[in-house]
Amino acid sequence: MRVTVRLFARLRELVGAGELSRNVAAGAVVAVVWDDLAREYPAISPYAGSMSCAVNAEYARMTTVVDEDDEVAFLPPVSGG
């Protein structure tokens, strides 16, 4: 199934795109989407321990199950204010 991956700030720059379409197996969790992406773009791997994730613009966990057409976002540590 297809999911849309959204990336921000330095993660976006490391991958070279803010939005990607990726295929994952039905029933996959967010961690699978991340692991696939980190294999494709090893430069993002160091963010595994510090980033947050969101599914359909709601904060989620790496164990959250994703559905077809979901938007999965990976967020580096935030720095607003």
Add this chain to the structure above:
Amino acid sequence: MIATRVTTDRLDPAALVQAVETPGSGAIATFVGLVRDHNQGRRVLHLVYEAYEPLAERALTRILDEARDRWPTAVLAVHHRTGKLEVGQVSVAIAAASPHRSEAFAACRYAIERVKQIVPIWKHEYFEGGDVWIEGATADPDDTSARDSAMRIACA
């Protein structure tokens, strides 16, 4: 006036002050965050703020809900700007009104501490000689220790 906003438009702190005032207000505390001309020894030229807008709006709404739970009489507004900001421009504006000053100060301080913890917005700093993404807190709204820390700072 919307209580929460993520926008590329210039922020107007005075409009937030007006918006939170009610007949029961006895105090209004404000926080205005500015782009300063230096950071960690670097001469800052400008900042570019990036946001995951729909989630940033939700995170701001969540902060207002948290503040309302703790200070039921406080009325808050929080606006955050995105895009390119020059030195001296307003990046974030917060206004908190309440019947008495202690709740207004505390709610205002709590709101900015939580903005820095859980709102998906990032600063890209352009300084003399280069640029760098600023990375602060790992955003986790359910992290109670972060929330407790913001509460302690607010009530200190």
